[in-house]
Amino acid sequence: MTDPALSLDNITCTFVSRDDRDKKYTAVRDATLHIAPGEFVSVVGPTGCGKSTLLNVGAGLLTPSSGQVRVFGQPLSGINKRAGYMFQGEALLPWRNALDNVTAGLEFAGTGKEEARRQGLDWLRRVGLSQAEYKYPHQMSGGMRKRVMLAQTLIRDPDIILMDEPFSALDIQTRQLMENEVLDIWMKQRKAVLFITHDLDEAIAMSDRVVVLSAGPGTHIMGEFHIDLPRPRDVAEVRAHPRFVELHQAIWSVLRDEVLKGYDQQKRK
Numbered sequence: 001m002t003d004p005a006l007s008l009d010n011i012t013c014t015f016v017s018r019d020d021r022d023k024k025y026t027a028v029r030d031a032t033l034h035i036a037p038g039e040f041v042s043v044v045g046p047t048g049c050g051k052s053t054l055l056n057v058g059a060g061l062l063t064p065s066s067g068q069v070r071v072f073g074q075p076l077s078g079i080n081k082r083a084g085y086m087f088q089g090e091a092l093l094p095w096r097n098a099l100d101n102v103t104a105g106l107e108f109a110g111t112g113k114e115e116a117r118r119q120g121l122d123w124l125r126r127v128g129l130s131q132a133e134y135k136y137p138h139q140m141s142g143g144m145r146k147r148v149m150l151a152q153t154l155i156r157d158p159d160i161i162l163m164d165e166p167f168s169a170l171d172i173q174t175r176q177l178m179e180n181e182v183l184d185i186w187m188k189q190r191k192a193v194l195f196i197t198h199d200l201d202e203a204i205a206m207s208d209r210v211v212v213l214s215a216g217p218g219t220h221i222m223g224e225f226h227i228d229l230p231r232p233r234d235v236a237e238v239r240a241h242p243r244f245v246e247l248h249q250a251i252w253s254v255l256r257d258e259v260l261k262g263y264d265q266q267k268r269k
């Protein structure tokens, strides 16, 4: 049997509480999640439940209080070098143009300038930005900046792609375009993807599997759903598929109560 690309086993993350430094807060308790090579897995859950915490554990940015992380069967220590990470916010360097932002990771890894430029231009083309090589972040729209971030993440050819609500700041049309672009690229390369989102429609439209997290504290996995919709998919069109509607109802019936609990906790904060 092949090893999962990423395995998180019995992960617990306890922090010093942000509200009261004398108290501890267990964000995630005993969560187990395996992602196969080439599998696209989305994690959904109420706000503040611990989605980013799990992703950070997978990226090696956060060491769990207990549990084990393995990458293609090997225990992870330090940063997960086989993973590329696309954050929720803006992560471009404002003083670098689009091309120099895309090639930044290659440069840091020691790739020669000419080769980095060749690959950078190729990635700009693949994300639909062939004309934007010399534009600086402030000269680009939010959607263009996200495309640059996508190219920046994928140019290193990671075996695992970690995405934390990458398109949440975009308008719905741009967002759907980007989602389709990610699916196109993924269909060609079939890397393992861990995709965090608030948006159940987005999770179902993109994924092979949707994992539902409970409200915190002590977040755990409430359910997993295999998404047996045909591919290739268009994220806008697939929403009208009768199976999409069935899956949405099934997942929402598990997620709804957790979202209400999460919302209640936010109001009490």
Ligand SMILES: Nc1ncnc2c1ncn2[C@@H]1O[C@H](COP(=O)(O)OP(=O)(O)OP(=O)(O)O)[C@@H](O)[C@H]1O
Binding pocket: 015, 016, 017, 018, 025, 027, 045, 046, 047, 048, 049, 050, 051, 052, 053, 054, 198, 216
């Ligand atoms: N370093 C930290 N110190 C203290 N508490 C933390 C820390 N990191 C996360 N938390 C807490 O753990 C919980 C989970 O946070 P996390 O950011 O993983 O949730 P999330 O599901 O990604 O949230 P959102 O949906 O709002 O993006 C939150 O209550 C948060 O305040």
